[in-house]
Amino acid sequence: MNLAHLPDQPGVYLALAAFLLSAGIYGLIRRRTLIGMLISGELIFSAAALNFMTVNRFMAPNPAVGQIFVLFIMGLAAAEVAIALSIIIAVYRNYRSIHSQELSELNG
Amino acid sequence: MSTFPVSAWLIAAIFGFIVTTTVAGALIAVLSRRIIRSVAGLALCCLGLAGLYYFLNSPFLALMEILIYIGAVCVTIIFGVMLSEPDEVAPAEQRGRERWWGGIALLVSLAIFWGVSRLSLQGRWPAPAPAADGSVQAIGIALLTTYSLPFELISLVLLVAILGALVIARGGRTPS
Numbered sequence: 545m546n547l548a549h550l551p552d553q554p555g556v557y558l559a560l561a562a563f564l565l566s567a568g569i570y571g572l573i574r575r576r577t578l579i580g581m582l583i584s585g586e587l588i589f590s591a592a593a594l595n596f597m598t599v600n601r602f603m604a605p606n607p608a609v610g611q612i613f614v615l616f617i618m619g620l621a622a623a624e625v626a627i628a629l630s631i632i633i634a635v636y637r638n639y640r641s642i643h644s645q646e647l648s649e650l651n652g
Numbered sequence: 653m654s655t656f657p658v659s660a661w662l663i664a665a666i667f668g669f670i671v672t673t674t675v676a677g678a679l680i681a682v683l684s685r686r687i688i689r690s691v692a693g694l695a696l697c698c699l700g701l702a703g704l705y706y707f708l709n710s711p712f713l714a715l716m717e718i719l720i721y722i723g724a725v726c727v728t729i730i731f732g733v734m735l736s737e738p739d740e741v742a743p744a745e746q747r748g749r750e751r752w753w754g755g756i757a758l759l760v761s762l763a764i765f766w767g768v769s770r771l772s773l774q775g776r777w778p779a780p781a782p783a784a785d786g787s788v789q790a791i792g793i794a795l796l797t798t799y800s801l802p803f804e805l806i807s808l809v810l811l812v813a814i815l816g817a818l819v820i821a822r823g824g825r826t827p828s
Contacts, residue, residue: 548660551667551707558772560671560704564678564697566765571682573757579687579732583694586725587678590701600786601708603777607786608794611710615791618720619806623813625725629732630817636736 557598564591578632578642582625589621667707674700687733695726712788 550556564587571584593614600610636642677700680693698721705714795803 548657548664550664554777555773556671557704557708559769560674562765562768562772563675565768566761567678567682569764570757570761573760574682574754577687579729579736580690583681583687583690583729586694586721587681587697590697590721594701594704597705597708597710597713601710607709608790611713611786611791612794612799614713615716616802616806618716619810622720622724623809625728626813626817627820629728630821632732633735633821634823642736 554598554602557594561591561594561598564588564594576643576645578628578635578644581644582628582632585628586621586625589617593617666703670700670703670707672700673697674704688730691726691729691733694729695722698722698726709786712791 568584568587568591571587572581575581575584596610596614596617600607600614604610632642635647639647641647674697677693677695677697681690681697682693684690684693698717701721702714702717705711705717
């Protein structure tokens with residue numbers, strides 16, 4: 545396999561999207577604060593968007609559709625971040641902490 | 653391509669640099685203990701993703717990635733970091749459970765990475781279709797004709813998200 549033709553093959557992009565997904569899931573399990581989990585969620589969003597763009601570039605008949613879909617993903621991610629951060633600020637105001645171990649009021 | 657072999661290698665080197673940037677940004681975002689470094693790692697990862705979108709024939713989405721993710725999402729998360737105290741603490745009594753959870757998380761994520769990348773690398777993808785027009789002009793026309801309803805719905809979702817964020821973050825605020 546010629547290294548110079550690496551940008552023109554879908555394998556690199558797909559493996560990179562899988563890496564971003566697994567890194568996001570690792571952070572989602574491992575993180576102890578709500579903002580850390582939010583950042584990991586953003587990584588998972590990016591993995592999905594990269595997958596869409598790869599399939600759009602190499603296997604789709606109409607290359608405009610995937611770009612529009614990734615644009616919608618970005619808009620939804622921005623809305624999700626706004627809502628999640630306002631919830632985090634409200635939680636911090638009530639509990640004085642955003643560590644997920646200490647938010648245990650509903651813990652039976 | 654064959655008449656200028658140096659330029660092909662140069663493009664491959666830039667591509668490798670962009671891939672390295674993305675991987676390093678994701679690792680920093682996930683592994684660092686201070687949240688502000690983690691946000692910086694996310695910004696680095698998004699910069700690498702913008703370069704990847706450029707390689708995937710979409711400079712429009714590369715610019716949008718920088719504008720939305722680095723300019724809006726990361727800055728908003730930094731505001732959230734400033735309004736709370738999100739640093740990861742390492743309490744001494746939970747060290748054993750912490751390591752246990754870390755092992756489980758590493759195992760799960762490695763399994764997912766192995767499975768998904770093996771599936772996507774070994775799958776028989778169909779042959780590349782003849783490329784239609786994917787320019788910014790085609791995107792704009794499709795956004796205003798075929799996808800006009802989702803386009804308007806996205807703007808509605810953003811409006812509702814802004815209002816909801818204001819309402820949620822406003823409650824419980826004591827006038828002092």
